[in-house]
Amino acid sequence: MNTGIIIGIVVAVLVVAALIALGLVLSRRRRISLTDKPEQTQIVDGTTRQVDRSGGYKAGSGFTFSRSDSDTALAEPPKPAPRPAPKPEAPIQKPVQPVQERTDVDGQPGVGDDAAVPRDSVRRPIQDIALPDVTEEKAAEPEAERPEVTEPEPEVAEKTAEETAAGETITDEETATAPEAPAAPAEPETSAVEPEAPAEEAVTVPDDASAATAAPPREEIAPTAGRLGRLRGRLARSQGAIGKSVLGLLGAGDLDEESWEEIEDTLLMADLGTATTMTVVERLRTELAANPVRSAEEARALLKRVLVEELDPTLDRSIKALPHAGRPAVVLVVGVNGTGKTTTTGKLARVLVADGRRVLLGAADTFRAAAADQLQTWGERVGAEIVRGKEQADPAAVAFDAVDRGIATGVDVVMIDTAGRLHTKTGLMDELGKVKRVVEKKAPVDEVLLVLDATIGQNGLAQARVFAEVVDITGVVLTKLDGTAKGGIVFHVQKELGVPVKLVGLGEGADDLAPFEPEAFVDALL
Numbered sequence: 398m399n400t401g402i403i404i405g406i407v408v409a410v411l412v413v414a415a416l417i418a419l420g421l422v423l424s425r426r427r428r429i430s431l432t433d434k435p436e437q438t439q440i441v442d443g444t445t446r447q448v449d450r451s452g453g454y455k456a457g458s459g460f461t462f463s464r465s466d467s468d469t470a471l472a473e474p475p476k477p478a479p480r481p482a483p484k485p486e487a488p489i490q491k492p493v494q495p496v497q498e499r500t501d502v503d504g505q506p507g508v509g510d511d512a513a514v515p516r517d518s519v520r521r522p523i524q525d526i527a528l529p530d531v532t533e534e535k536a537a538e539p540e541a542e543r544p545e546v547t548e549p550e551p552e553v554a555e556k557t558a559e560e561t562a563a564g565e566t567i568t569d570e571e572t573a574t575a576p577e578a579p580a581a582p583a584e585p586e587t588s589a590v591e592p593e594a595p596a597e598e599a600v601t602v603p604d605d606a607s608a609a610t611a612a613p614p615r616e617e618i619a620p621t622a623g624r625l626g627r628l629r630g631r632l633a634r635s636q637g638a639i640g641k642s643v644l645g646l647l648g649a650g651d652l653d654e655e656s657w658e659e660i661e662d663t664l665l666m667a668d669l670g671t672a673t674t675m676t677v678v679e680r681l682r683t684e685l686a687a688n689p690v691r692s693a694e695e696a697r698a699l700l701k702r703v704l705v706e707e708l709d710p711t712l713d714r715s716i717k718a719l720p721h722a723g724r725p726a727v728v729l730v731v732g733v734n735g736t737g738k739t740t741t742t743g744k745l746a747r748v749l750v751a752d753g754r755r756v757l758l759g760a761a762d763t764f765r766a767a768a769a770d771q772l773q774t775w776g777e778r779v780g781a782e783i784v785r786g787k788e789q790a791d792p793a794a795v796a797f798d799a800v801d802r803g804i805a806t807g808v809d810v811v812m813i814d815t816a817g818r819l820h821t822k823t824g825l826m827d828e829l830g831k832v833k834r835v836v837e838k839k840a841p842v843d844e845v846l847l848v849l850d851a852t853i854g855q856n857g858l859a860q861a862r863v864f865a866e867v868v869d870i871t872g873v874v875l876t877k878l879d880g881t882a883k884g885g886i887v888f889h890v891q892k893e894l895g896v897p898v899k900l901v902g903l904g905e906g907a908d909d910l911a912p913f914e915p916e917a918f919v920d921a922l923l
């Protein structure tokens with residue numbers, strides 16, 4: 398054959414190969430993934446081969462998980478948990494009203510107020526809780542009955558991971574690196590990890606498949622990416638308040654004082670809070686004086702820019718739920734009863750499971766048996782193990798055992814649902830503070846999510862202040878934003894607490910939880 402033809406064929410083959418390689422690289426780059434890149438894979442547990450999907454993932458419209466830098470906390474002497482540095486222009490305000498008083502004004506529950514929410518169980522009297530001796534792990538040993546563990550059928554978790562692979566955000570490749578279904582718990586290991594808390598005594602593992610058979614049918618988990626966008630319509634009521642009114646005025650051209658007052662009122666009515674409202678109005682005035690808007694689009698763009706900046710898009714809103722070497726991440730969910738703690742815990746567990754992680758739920762809301770049942774149902778649906786105590790058991794003991802169990806079984810995340818129904822601030826201090834301290838004997842708490850009900854407006858803030866005094870809140874979940882015209886509460890809460898809103902609840906559905914993204918949120922409001 399002619400040498401020229403051979404050279405031509407070789408060149409053509411090389412060009413085709415180069416194009417295929419380039420195509421593969423580009424398609425990989427464009428993939429949005431909830432899991433880590435393969436090169437970040439490492440063994441995090443000496444006994445169980447687990448895939449460490451460490452942080453770094455930042456998807457524009459998905460949930461973002463990261464690992465807190467608390468790895469050294471166990472080795473070092475106790476020091477105050479780090480708080481996110483408050484913005485200089487938005488310092489944390491001290492409570493302006495006495496917290497021991499009722500914090501609600503319209504029948505909604507406040508801290509220490511059970512009466513406002515009728516519940517179906519007997520009330521637990523508040524007792525003086527002797528704080529545990531921090532030098533002895535024994536102190537964490539509950540005097541109450543040991544918690545029970547409901548273990549999911551491994552098959553269930555396996556199926557969940559498989560079904561997740563069908564979702565939009567997890568690629569086939571990533572599914573291949575997803576952890577295997579939870580293995581049967583290694584009882585001897587458990588006692589090796591914590592000899593003074595022998596899990597064999599505490600753990601009741603179903604000896605047949607009846608628990609799994611009785612479990613409610615698991616629902617399909619909606620894709621986690623782009624949820625805020627998909628749930629946009631749920632904010633319709635808030636849209637009416639801020640969007641139409643303010644935009645209408647801004648787009649109308651030169652504004653007189655009366656119009657500015659109207660804008661101010663609208664923002665206040667939408668619960669942006671006085672400080673944010675003043676800043677926003679001031680910014681709008683300055684910007685409009687320099688560059689008057691000529692169309693509704695320009696007005697919208699200006700308002701959007703100002704509002705997004707107020708929400709500080711630079712804040713770290715990732716959920717610190719990635720495991721550390723040899724131990725799970727610990728997420729504490731706190732808040733007043735009825736705000737949506739249990740629901741949020743369940744919804745977030747679904748997201749984590751959809752991300753291929755093994756989750757263990759701790760039902761430390763021992764005040765109401767139904768709360769633990771509710772959490773158990775969530776767990777069964779996604780294949781998450783649950784550790785629960787008898788009604789009125791010591792919440793700290795349940796939380797401790799949940800983390801203990803999570804370490805022993807090598808899960809990725811332990812999520813602890815707490816009770817918020819305490820009669821006094823002192824009771825809250827004692828109980829919640831104890832839960833956190835006791836848990837920290839086993840592992841540092843990576844994330845403390847405060848769940849606030851957006852529909853109760855200013856009351857939520859009063860509650861938030863009390864909780865912020867008791868535990869170091871690291872993130873806020875605003876629930877029921879679908880049921881309020883006061884979406885502006887997001888601005889207020891963040892400014893007041895100096896802690897980012899990380900998640901929003903937009904409905905009662907199992908997948909109606911979305912990551913909070915300032916741009917998408919403001920877009921939804923306008």
Ligand SMILES: Nc1nc2c(ncn2[C@@H]2O[C@H](COP(=O)(O)OP(=O)(O)OP(=O)(O)O)[C@@H](O)[C@H]2O)c(=O)[nH]1
Pocket residue numbers: 732733734735736737738739740741762765768816817818875876877878879880901902903904905909
């Ligand atoms: N509309 C709407 N309802 C929600 C949302 N989140 C939770 N709920 C509802 O709020 C109610 C209370 O939720 P729970 O999760 O039981 O609240 P909790 O804080 O755990 O309450 P306790 O167990 O009593 O402490 C339930 O009916 C939930 O379905 C949300 O984002 N939107």
